[in-house]
Every structure is written in C-alpha cells, then in structure tokens.
Amino acid sequence: MSDAYVSRRDALALAGAATIAATGQAAAAPAAAPASPRPASAADAAADRLLAQVADDYMALSPETATSLNIDKGPRAAAKFHLGDRSQAGQERFAAMVRRNLARAEAVDTSRLSAANRTSVEVVRSAYRTALKGYALPYGDVAVGGYRNSPYVVSQNTGAYLDTPSFLDTDHLVENRTDAEAYLSRLAELPAQLDGELGRMRAAAAKRLVPPAFLIDKAVRQLGIAAKDARDxxxxxxxxxxxxxxxPGEWGPQATRIARETVAPALERQIAELTRQRAAATNDAGMWSRPAGDAYYAYALRASTTTELSADEIHRRGLAELAELHGRMDPILKSLGYTQGSVGERMKALAKDPRYKFSDGDKGRAEIVAFIGERLKIMRAVLPRAFRTLVKGNLEVKRIPVAQQEGAPGAFGGPGSPDGKIPGKFWINLRTPDLHSKYSLPDLAAHEAIPGHVWQGEYTFALPRIRTILAFNAYSEGWALYAEQLVDELGVYDRDPVGRLGFLQSIAFRACRLVVDTGIHSKRWTREQGVQFFVDRNGSNPLEVASEVDRYCSWPGQACGYKIGQDRIVQLRGKAQRALGAKYDLRDFDDAVVQGGNVPLDVLALNIDDYIARTRRA
Known part of the structure; x- marks a missing residue:
C-alpha cells in the first residue's frame, strides 16, 4: 500500500484521545489565523503594506474580484460598475502589473518575517513567477493565482459568455438603486469584453492556435443559447x-435594450469567428498538435501541479495508482455479489442498478438537490473530529445554467465572500439526472462543498486579502480530494459499502485523469481513446466523461493537480505522524494545512515542518 492511503482506523487512532463527539451540525467558529507567532516588527509591517498593495493592484484590473469578496464599497465603490478588460491590451496591463509586483516581492528579505508573512510573500512570488511564464507563451488565458490555464480564449468552458452572466447573477449583489445601476453598467460593458476576446481569437487563429473542431462545435451551440437569451x-x-x-426604476426595459441591441450582436460576432475557424479546425485533441504545444503542456503541468514531474512520470503514476485503487474496490464488489469481470466492468453493472438512480426529468433533479442537502448534514456532523477550528461552511446548491451545462463538468464549487453575504456555491450539472448516482453524489458533495472547496476557502478569510485571491490548483484540488478521503476515514461509509465504492471510484477517476490528460497532450491519444479509457478501466459514466475529456482538451494539465496534491498532503500527514508520535492529532494537522492557506506544494511542506516544530516544543 502506498503512502497515499492509510486505513480509517489507523488515521483516527492517531488523532489523539480528546476527540469531539458530534450528533448534529458542526458549530461554527471563526477561522483562526495561522498558529505561528507573528512578532510585531518593522519588517512585518512593511510586508503587510506590500501584500495589501498587491491585492489592490490585482483588484484594480479585476473589479469582479472586489465584488466577489463583497468589498466593492467605499474607496472601491467604482469597481462595481466595471468588468475586467479581456482584450490583448488588458492582458498586457495585467502582465505588467504582475511583473512589477513580483519584483517588489522578490526584494523582500523573508528571513526577517514571521512565518505567516513569509508564507504570504512566497505565495505571491510563486503565483506571479508562474504567471509570467504563461504570458511568455502565445496562448489564451493565463491563470494568475487561479486554477485553470487555457490555451484557447473562447471554448466550451472558457470565455466571458460563460463567466460574466454567471458572475452577475450570483456575485453581483443588488440591494439598492446604485447596485442596479452598476448591474446595467456592467451589462453595457459586456460587449466590449466579448469583443476584446474576439480580437485575441482572431490573432490566435492567424498563428494556427484554434481549438479542436469538437470543442468549437460545443462552444458555438452554447454561444447560440446565450445569444438567444440576450435577444429574448x-x-x-x-x-x-x-x-x-x-x-423604483425601469430596470427590465433598460436591461432588455442593452442585451438585445449590444450583447446579442457581440455574441454573434464570436459565433461567426468560431464558425470561420471551424472550417480549418481538426479533431486533434492534444497540445502536441499545436505550434509550440509541447512547451505549453510542460508549462501547464508545472503550473497545475507546482512540481517538476514530467508527463511520462505522471502517466506511469496514474496507471500504478489506478491498479492499487481497483485492488481496494475488488473485495467490496465481491461482497455485493459482483464477482465477474474487471473492476471497470463491474462498476458499469452497478451503475445500472435502479436502486442507485434518480428519477427522470425535473423530479430527479429535485431529488438530487434534496439528496445533496441530506449528505451535507451528515458530513457537517463529523467534522469536529477532524478540525480543531471550525468555519461556517456557508453555501448554497445551484444548478449550472442551461447555457453552460453541455460543456461543464458534473459539478464545481467554491467559497463565498468573507462577510458571508455572498454564500459559497456548490454548482451541480443537472442537464440529465443520469449524470449522477446515489453512491457517487455523497463523495461529490464532500469534494465541492464540505469539507472540500467551500470549507477550505473560508479559512483564507483570516489571511491577508491577496491570500483569498491567489490559489494553486494542486493545493485546491488536492485538498478537495483529501476531503473525500477524510469523510471516509471519519466513518461516513462504514455502513454504506456502496457509498465507499463511490468514494474509491472517485479517487480512481482522478488517477485515470493522470493517464488521460498526459495521454491526450503528450502521447497523442484521441478524444475517443480518452473517453474509452475511463469507461473501460474505471466503469465511469460515459455521459460524464465525454465532457470531462473535453475539459482536459481546453484546460491542459489542470486535471493532474488533484491526485498529485492529495498524495502530497497524505505524505506530509504520514511525516507528521511519524515525527510527533503521541503528540500527533489529526485536528491539529488539518488545521495546519487549511490555516496556512492555499499554497504551492513546496510551501505546504514548509508549513507542515513549522507545525511539527511547534508541536514538538509545546
């Protein structure tokens, strides 16, 4: 057995004797700052000012960020009336800001800082160094402290046609006349945002940097839905x-006029450009087929995993971990009467069992939302045994908009605003209830919501603002996968072997991602090969994995961060257990991971070393 897994009994035996019993929803407490002492010093005061300025500079070019944090008030009130510039000039301004602030962060002598500020400065350095490497390549969108790099400006899951309407609906609060006027102002700026992307789409096409034909087809259909929505x-x-x-006000007529007269034509201009590009597009799925594609993919892997692992190393690792996980699934399947065929074949048979299906149509959609709510209550109840400091887990379950659902994953999620007025979101894809099963949804809720993305994100609210803004894919997704593991270790599936199969299949799914992502972009697999690998080897739902594989084509490398990040967290947990012995407590380890904030994996290792040293001294 690898370091990536320990038994539930072994994990909890090391959690310390003083665990907290819980029978209901976990009580919320404000997230504490990282436990490292923070001496008041001139160096730390200067670092505080620098970190605040870096955050302000970021939000000046990304006003949506200030709104999502619900701080578009007072001196930032103007931000609520504007959208970020997605043109080439806007990209260049952002790159210049990153370059300028990286130089300022590089000049800091971190040896004079508290552990908390040292981590924050290192986070800025790492995120901005990586972003500048991305800006040096002739491709699409660069994730500046975000989870997705995309070589294509507009595709089935990238572009303002998806991001901005969703943002206006969920993050742009409308509580008074000024807020409504700001909504109209932003709606009026959306055509310029779309046309800014259009210019970059045309420039990319001139360099033969166009999406695969099958992604263009999806994007055109979704843009058509968005254009019709705007016109109607x-x-x-x-x-x-x-x-x-x-x-009071004529809000509907004003919004209708803007949407019909300016937004819809801008969307149709993007449709026309993608239709033109479609004529020259191929179905080659991987970056290997694009100019400088191998260099881009190497960058994407480094950015997504915060490691130097090569595509070949990641591919082999995925195959090995998949075999190990299937070894754990096999006896459970046999105990349920599924004895014949590969693990993948038996999981496909399990998926056909009507006991684990939801109803068809809207009835099934309602069942799914209610089921998620029930499972979240169960998971909240066990969390005091895994965390010494609890956050609220403020969230709502939302359906992915119809205009996005065809190209969207099965679900995604993230935290809301620090003041709680904007709740975190668990976005669920309900294009058909057959996307989900009763044995897979509990694990999905753990990943996207609690104790996954929504839960982890709330701990950043106690950190400097830039730490709430900047994130690293391997940490974000590694934590969410570790959250799935925690739920199992805390006993949620002890009387639910089929639920445990859902959890193990989910982890195996992420091992498959290591194989398929590298297969497509480095080993010249076709899209169809990628889909078939999931279906045959893991018994995955073909409806789900078709969109999954398309996502890997438009976000190269991103899918590799999950398993790499989870493995590293579990390896560090094992290190802490061995180093601390009787002083080890699961709650303290998990607190150290989440309270240190979202970091690259090398910085996470330093934070855990600091936690070990502090615990030894205690």
Whole structure:
C-alpha cells in the first residue's frame, strides 16, 4: 500500500484521545489565523503594506474580484460598475502589473518575517513567477493565482459568455438603486469584453492556435443559447428584474435594450469567428498538435501541479495508482455479489442498478438537490473530529445554467465572500439526472462543498486579502480530494459499502485523469481513446466523461493537480505522524494545512515542518 492511503482506523487512532463527539451540525467558529507567532516588527509591517498593495493592484484590473469578496464599497465603490478588460491590451496591463509586483516581492528579505508573512510573500512570488511564464507563451488565458490555464480564449468552458452572466447573477449583489445601476453598467460593458476576446481569437487563429473542431462545435451551440437569451430578454435580464421588484426604476426595459441591441450582436460576432475557424479546425485533441504545444503542456503541468514531474512520470503514476485503487474496490464488489469481470466492468453493472438512480426529468433533479442537502448534514456532523477550528461552511446548491451545462463538468464549487453575504456555491450539472448516482453524489458533495472547496476557502478569510485571491490548483484540488478521503476515514461509509465504492471510484477517476490528460497532450491519444479509457478501466459514466475529456482538451494539465496534491498532503500527514508520535492529532494537522492557506506544494511542506516544530516544543 502506498503512502497515499492509510486505513480509517489507523488515521483516527492517531488523532489523539480528546476527540469531539458530534450528533448534529458542526458549530461554527471563526477561522483562526495561522498558529505561528507573528512578532510585531518593522519588517512585518512593511510586508503587510506590500501584500495589501498587491491585492489592490490585482483588484484594480479585476473589479469582479472586489465584488466577489463583497468589498466593492467605499474607496472601491467604482469597481462595481466595471468588468475586467479581456482584450490583448488588458492582458498586457495585467502582465505588467504582475511583473512589477513580483519584483517588489522578490526584494523582500523573508528571513526577517514571521512565518505567516513569509508564507504570504512566497505565495505571491510563486503565483506571479508562474504567471509570467504563461504570458511568455502565445496562448489564451493565463491563470494568475487561479486554477485553470487555457490555451484557447473562447471554448466550451472558457470565455466571458460563460463567466460574466454567471458572475452577475450570483456575485453581483443588488440591494439598492446604485447596485442596479452598476448591474446595467456592467451589462453595457459586456460587449466590449466579448469583443476584446474576439480580437485575441482572431490573432490566435492567424498563428494556427484554434481549438479542436469538437470543442468549437460545443462552444458555438452554447454561444447560440446565450445569444438567444440576450435577444429574448432571458436570464441575463431576469437576474436583474427579479431582484429589483422593490427598487423604483425601469430596470427590465433598460436591461432588455442593452442585451438585445449590444450583447446579442457581440455574441454573434464570436459565433461567426468560431464558425470561420471551424472550417480549418481538426479533431486533434492534444497540445502536441499545436505550434509550440509541447512547451505549453510542460508549462501547464508545472503550473497545475507546482512540481517538476514530467508527463511520462505522471502517466506511469496514474496507471500504478489506478491498479492499487481497483485492488481496494475488488473485495467490496465481491461482497455485493459482483464477482465477474474487471473492476471497470463491474462498476458499469452497478451503475445500472435502479436502486442507485434518480428519477427522470425535473423530479430527479429535485431529488438530487434534496439528496445533496441530506449528505451535507451528515458530513457537517463529523467534522469536529477532524478540525480543531471550525468555519461556517456557508453555501448554497445551484444548478449550472442551461447555457453552460453541455460543456461543464458534473459539478464545481467554491467559497463565498468573507462577510458571508455572498454564500459559497456548490454548482451541480443537472442537464440529465443520469449524470449522477446515489453512491457517487455523497463523495461529490464532500469534494465541492464540505469539507472540500467551500470549507477550505473560508479559512483564507483570516489571511491577508491577496491570500483569498491567489490559489494553486494542486493545493485546491488536492485538498478537495483529501476531503473525500477524510469523510471516509471519519466513518461516513462504514455502513454504506456502496457509498465507499463511490468514494474509491472517485479517487480512481482522478488517477485515470493522470493517464488521460498526459495521454491526450503528450502521447497523442484521441478524444475517443480518452473517453474509452475511463469507461473501460474505471466503469465511469460515459455521459460524464465525454465532457470531462473535453475539459482536459481546453484546460491542459489542470486535471493532474488533484491526485498529485492529495498524495502530497497524505505524505506530509504520514511525516507528521511519524515525527510527533503521541503528540500527533489529526485536528491539529488539518488545521495546519487549511490555516496556512492555499499554497504551492513546496510551501505546504514548509508549513507542515513549522507545525511539527511547534508541536514538538509545546
């Protein structure tokens, strides 16, 4: 057995004697700052000012960030009226800001800082160094402290046509007349944002940097839905009108005019450009087929995993971990009467069992949302045994908009605003209830919501603001995968062997990702080979994995961060257990991981070393 897994009994035996019993929802407590002492010093005061300035500079070019944090007030009130610039000039301004602030962060003598500030400065350095490497390549969108790099400006899951309407609906609060006017202002800026992307799309096409034909087809269909919505006064208008019923003003007619006269034509210009590109596009799925594609993929892997692992190393690792996980699934399947065929074949048979399916249509969709709510209550109840400091886990379950669902994953999630007014989101894809099963949804809820993305994100609220903004894919997704593991270790599936199979299949799914992502981009696999690998080897739902594989084509490397990150967290946990012996407590380890914030994996190792040293001294 690898270091990536320990038994539930072994993990909890090392959690210390003083565990907290819980029978209901975990009580919320404010997240504490990292435990490392922070002496008041001139060096730390200067670092505080620098970190605050870095955050302000970021939000000046990304006003949506200030809104998502619900701090677009007072001196930042103007931010609520604007959208970020997605043109080439806007990209260049962002790169210049990153370059300038990286130089300032590099000049800091971190040896004079507290552990907490040292970590924050290292986070800025790492995120901005990586971003500048991305800006040096002739490709799409660079994740500056985010989880996704995309070589294509607009595709089935990238572009303002997806991001901005969703942002306006969920993060742009409308509580008064000024907020409504700001919504209209942003809606009026959306065409410029779309046209900024259009210019970059055309420039990329001139360099033969176009998406695969099958991604273009999806994007064109989704853009068509968005354009129709804008022309018909659909969701992009009703999002405002339903929130202004008690605010005097002609909000509906104004939003309808903007959407119909300016937004819809801008969307149609993008459709026309993608249609033109489609004529020259191929179905080659991988970056290997694009100019400088091998260099881009090497960068994407480094950015997504925060390691120097090569594509070949990651591919082999995925195959080995998949075999190990299937070895754990085999006896459970046999105990349920599934004895014949490979693990993948038996999981496909399990998926057909009507006991684990939801109803068809809207009835099934409602069942899914209710089921998620029930499972989240169960998971909240066990968390005091895994964390000494609890956060609220403020969230709502939302359906992925119809205009996005075809190209979207099965689900995604993240935290809300620090003041709690904007709840975290667990976005669930409900294009068909057959996407989900009753044995896979509990694990999905743990990953996206609690104790996964929503839960972890709330701990960053106690850190400098830039730490809430900047994130690293390997940590974010590694934590969410570790969260799935925690739920199993805490006994949630002890009387639910089919639920445990769902958890193990999910982890195996992430091992498959290591194989398929590298297979497509480095080993010249086709899209169809990628889909078939999931279906045959892991028994995955073909409806789900078709969109999954398309996502790997548009976000190269991103899918590799999950398993790499989880493995590293578990390896560090084993190191802490061995070093601390009787002083080890699971709650303290998990607190050290989440309270240190979202970091590259090498910085996470330093944070755990600091936790070990502090615990030894205690």
């Amino acid at each position: 006064g659909g969701d992009i208008v009703s999002s405002l009108t339903k929130r202004t019923t008690k605010i």
